[in-house]
Amino acid sequence: MDKIVTAVIKKYGGDETRLMDILIDIQDELGCLSHETTAHIAKALGIPQVDVEQTISFYHFFAREPRGKFTVYLNDSVVAEFCGRAAVQAAFEAAAGCQFGAVSRDGVIGLFHTACIGMSDQEPAALINGQVFTKLTPARAQELVAGMRAGQTLEELKGKKYGDGENANPRVRALVENHIRRRGVMVFDAYQPGAALRKVVTMSSGEIIAMVKAASVRGRGGAGFPTGMKWEFARKAPGDVKYIFCNADEGEPGTFKDRVILTEHPQLVFEGMAIAGYAVGARHGILYVRNEYRYLRAYLEHVLAEMREKTLLGAIIAGKAGFHFDIKLQFGAGAYVCGEESALIESAEGKRGEPRDRPPFPVEKGYLQKPTVVNNVETLCSVVKVLLHGAEWYNRLGTEESKGTKVLSVSGDCERPGIYEVAWGFSVNDILKMAGAHATQAVQVGGPSGSCIGPAEFGRVLAYEDLATGGSLIIIGQQRDLLKDVVLNFTKFFRDESCGSCVPCRALTGMAQIVVERIIAGHGSAQDVANLQAWAAIRKRNRCGLGQTALNPIVTTIRNFRPLYDARLYKGDERFEPGFDLAAAVKDYEAAVASA
Amino acid sequence: MASFVKFTINGKTCLAEEGAQLVEAAKENGIYIPTLCNYPGIPPKGSCRICTVLVNGIGQTACTTKVVEGMTVQTSTPELEEFRKSVIEILFAEGNHLCPSCEKSGSCELQALAYRYRVTVPHFPYLFPKRDVEAWHPKLVKDHNRCIQCKRCIRGIRNGKGQALFAFGKRGDKVVINIDPETSRDISDALAQEAMDMCPVGAILRKEKGFDVPIGKRKFDRQPIGSDIQA
Ligand SMILES: Cc1cc2nc3c(=O)[nH]c(=O)nc-3n(C[C@H](O)[C@H](O)[C@H](O)COP(=O)(O)O)c2cc1C
Ligand code: SF4
Ligand code: SF4
Numbered sequence: 050m051d052k053i054v055t056a057v058i059k060k061y062g063g064d065e066t067r068l069m070d071i072l073i074d075i076q077d078e079l080g081c082l083s084h085e086t087t088a089h090i091a092k093a094l095g096i097p098q099v100d101v102e103q104t105i106s107f108y109h110f111f112a113r114e115p116r117g118k119f120t121v122y123l124n125d126s127v128v129a130e131f132c133g134r135a136a137v138q139a140a141f142e143a144a145a146g147c148q149f150g151a152v153s154r155d156g157v158i159g160l161f162h163t164a165c166i167g168m169s170d171q172e173p174a175a176l177i178n179g180q181v182f183t184k185l186t187p188a189r190a191q192e193l194v195a196g197m198r199a200g201q202t203l204e205e206l207k208g209k210k211y212g213d214g215e216n217a218n219p220r221v222r223a224l225v226e227n228h229i230r231r232r233g234v235m236v237f238d239a240y241q242p243g244a245a246l247r248k249v250v251t252m253s254s255g256e257i258i259a260m261v262k263a264a265s266v267r268g269r270g271g272a273g274f275p276t277g278m279k280w281e282f283a284r285k286a287p288g289d290v291k292y293i294f295c296n297a298d299e300g301e302p303g304t305f306k307d308r309v310i311l312t313e314h315p316q317l318v319f320e321g322m323a324i325a326g327y328a329v330g331a332r333h334g335i336l337y338v339r340n341e342y343r344y345l346r347a348y349l350e351h352v353l354a355e356m357r358e359k360t361l362l363g364a365i366i367a368g369k370a371g372f373h374f375d376i377k378l379q380f381g382a383g384a385y386v387c388g389e390e391s392a393l394i395e396s397a398e399g400k401r402g403e404p405r406d407r408p409p410f411p412v413e414k415g416y417l418q419k420p421t422v423v424n425n426v427e428t429l430c431s432v433v434k435v436l437l438h439g440a441e442w443y444n445r446l447g448t449e450e451s452k453g454t455k456v457l458s459v460s461g462d463c464e465r466p467g468i469y470e471v472a473w474g475f476s477v478n479d480i481l482k483m484a485g486a487h488a489t490q491a492v493q494v495g496g497p498s499g500s501c502i503g504p505a506e507f508g509r510v511l512a513y514e515d516l517a518t519g520g521s522l523i524i525i526g527q528q529r530d531l532l533k534d535v536v537l538n539f540t541k542f543f544r545d546e547s548c549g550s551c552v553p554c555r556a557l558t559g560m561a562q563i564v565v566e567r568i569i570a571g572h573g574s575a576q577d578v579a580n581l582q583a584w585a586a587i588r589k590r591n592r593c594g595l596g597q598t599a600l601n602p603i604v605t606t607i608r609n610f611r612p613l614y615d616a617r618l619y620k621g622d623e624r625f626e627p628g629f630d631l632a633a634a635v636k637d638y639e640a641a642v643a644s645a
Numbered sequence: 646m647a648s649f650v651k652f653t654i655n656g657k658t659c660l661a662e663e664g665a666q667l668v669e670a671a672k673e674n675g676i677y678i679p680t681l682c683n684y685p686g687i688p689p690k691g692s693c694r695i696c697t698v699l700v701n702g703i704g705q706t707a708c709t710t711k712v713v714e715g716m717t718v719q720t721s722t723p724e725l726e727e728f729r730k731s732v733i734e735i736l737f738a739e740g741n742h743l744c745p746s747c748e749k750s751g752s753c754e755l756q757a758l759a760y761r762y763r764v765t766v767p768h769f770p771y772l773f774p775k776r777d778v779e780a781w782h783p784k785l786v787k788d789h790n791r792c793i794q795c796k797r798c799i800r801g802i803r804n805g806k807g808q809a810l811f812a813f814g815k816r817g818d819k820v821v822i823n824i825d826p827e828t829s830r831d832i833s834d835a836l837a838q839e840a841m842d843m844c845p846v847g848a849i850l851r852k853e854k855g856f857d858v859p860i861g862k863r864k865f866d867r868q869p870i871g872s873d874i875q876a
Contacts, residue, residue, distance in 0.1 A: 099812035099825040549820035556739040
């Protein structure tokens with residue numbers, strides 16, 4: 050252990066801001082980060098042990114104890130449930146002989162839940178030792194456990210039926226499918242790597258920013274902030290050292306577009322980062338990728354190496370003296386909130402992913418307190434195309450306020466879940482038709498933090514001025530129990546993923562969960578529903594988007610599906626307190642009596 | 646020389662040094678903005694959200710806001726006051742607060758704010774979390790039941806070598822404060838007292854020390870919180 054810890058820390062120059070890399074590498078070697086290992090890391094870095102522990106314990110994938118020779122993280126998102134996850138869980142438990150949250154007695158199999166792993170188009174899916182296993186069935190779960198016990202390797206467990214496109218690349222070899230159902234011009238058409246960069250170096254940084262502004266490119270990560278303006282702020286911010294971050298944390302349940310973009314067109318993303326670097330005057334780029342996509346690591350590293358070889362990265366890019374830019378990969382370790390740009394930066398600095406207070410904004414003081422641009426994967430792809438084809442070309446696509454295209458992740462109750470790149474301005478109905486959805490009860494637009502709409506609103510269009518979305522649509526069929534299958538699942542998700550800093554985010558989400566559970570159990574009152582609505586005002590005072598939107602699943606379903614709530618409210622004797630559940634209240638007593 | 650800026654709070658023209666923390670600047674101008682996670686002299690964190698005010702109409706925590714020329718601040722709209730009361734109630738329902746038996750009763754800021762905001766029965770479901778009382782440390786007792794995760798101890802307490810003694814563990818509604826066995830090993834009585842005093846509630850207590858000041862004669866028994874600044 051000592052030797053491994055020492056070697057890894059040396060590899061990162063004893064730099065505590067590289068703590069995430071250090072922890073990931075050490076866990077790869079040792080299987081977990083025990084108390085003893087942690088003490089050793091703290092000592093070697095010269096920082097208090099509690100400081101190392103506060104980072105470790107923040108992230109879902111860091112283990113304090115061994116999690117089995119094979120660690121199964123079965124996704125428990127809404128869509129996974131729709132696709133039969135419960136039966137898969139039962140099969141894993143029966144075959145392994147242990148429950149979820151535990152390791153089998155022989156230490157071979159560990160079973161754990163995890164939030165959406167970005168495979169909503171091929172659920173139920175699980176990560177097993179970092180590899181993705183899709184479309185699981187109870188029989189396949191049994192087979193996998195048998196294989197693990199029989200001493201098969203991970204590759205043998207996977208088999209050889211790799212997915213389409215670059216998923217079958219020898220450096221990927223993933224069972225994942227792309228499911229690109231509709232290709233658009235911004236992201237998914239053919240393109241010549243380097244063409245945009247070669248054009249860019251003939252322009253000044255001011256001209257580039259002017260062009261991005263003229264095209265009115267807006268961020269695709271959800272907030273829709275004008276990209277040109279962001280770059281300009283960063284360019285004007287004082288300082289020699291600046292950073293470009295690409296946000297590939299993609300944790301919003303139901304979203305998987307960045308996974309497919311990184312699989313099929315990583316060059317496009319890296320080229321966009323280099324262009325941003327040129328425009329802003331930054332030499333360093335960091336692609337922050339969620340841990341769930343670590344199976345792409347060797348491939349992405351290889352693409353970076355190839356681009357360096359072709360002088361599309363590194364020094365004197367595209368023959369331009371003074372244009373230096375390089376990119377490194379930074380992996381997360383399982384925390385949705387790290388997608389929030391300032392939490393992303395904290396995480397990349399080796400800390401807990403707690404969002405920062407603003408101001409200052411990242412463009413003034415970001416990574417290591419230096420001016421930093423954070424852009425979504427898809428935003429950077431759009432910028433490359435804008436520079437290739439011009440602002441006018443870009444402005445011909447989309448609506449008045451939303452130019453260009455949007456890559457949608459469509460999942461749930463439909464025949465063709467997958468990726469659809471469409472111009473802004475398509476209606477929800479258009480998408481439902483393309484995806485082959487019938488008898489649709491509701492659509493969750495923009496993931497849990499977005500809104501849940503009913504058929505009356507399916508005519509609305511996807512655009513910043515109408516239904517703004519980071520790009521996910523979860524289709525919910527009529528057979529689903531909206532409150533139990535969807536709202537409760539999302540609310541639990543936000544509760545688990547809160548960073549724990551703000552009071553109303555940390556505590557209120559769990560309180561709302563209690564009330565929703567009470568309503569589902571038939572003990573809710575009209576006052577409960579009114580309270581849930583009133584809590585929306587409290588929620589908006591949280592620091593970041595997570596806390597601000599955590600009650601959206603509840604609030605938007607009360608707004609759009611009120612009868613579903615009313616139907617479940619307590620209709621018994623109104624003289625009694627409906628929220629009081631006698632059976633639950635005497636549960637401990639009954640248990641004590643029974644065991645006496 | 647420090648330059649002064651002019652701005653308004655609740656319509657009143659105020660003066661303060663440029664870049665001063667809004668909470669302090671308001672105080673100097675006779676306006677009380679309630680705080681809980683904030684503590685003079687340590688970096689602000691903006692986590693309890695109680696000091697949320699409207700700066701040019703936009704909600705912002707006053708502890709993390711610096712005053713600039715011409716800004717307009719509103720500190721007490723009905724919505725903000727209701728929000729503050731809710732946060733206090735949520736904190737009571739989130740932990741296990743049994744005030745009558747707490748050593749901090751009377752000098753607890755959470756309790757004092759509850760009085761100021763006339764909190765009676767919380768309108769939020771009690772979570773009744775199962776939390777530990779940690780007593781392994783030679784000088785400190787950590788009662789997790791009462792911790793409001795304000796992070797004052799994390800941000801403010803350092804040993805002689807400048808190292809932190811406290812840190813967060815876990816996340817979300819499971820966050821806890823951990824004490825580092827190494828860096829807290831040889832702390833002085835004075836530092837132990839400082840940690841206890843800095844904690845707004847009774848979550849950090851000194852061992853073998855208590856009831857020096859009788860209940861009824863403690864800090865906020867004598868003077869309700871904030872009343873030294875604004876009634
Ligand atoms: C809780 C939370 C999670 C987020 N997750 C992501 C994410 O996974 N990917 C992303 O690009 N932006 C995410 N964002 C938005 C980012 O904070 C940021 O606005 C975005 O990366 C900026 O890039 P853009 O301007 O190109 O959209 C998230 C925001 C919040 C509040
Ligand atoms: S809103 Fe929630 S996730 Fe965001 S900073 Fe506050 S506690 Fe953390
Ligand atoms: S122990 Fe006290 S000071 Fe530290 S976080 Fe908890 S309440 Fe705040």
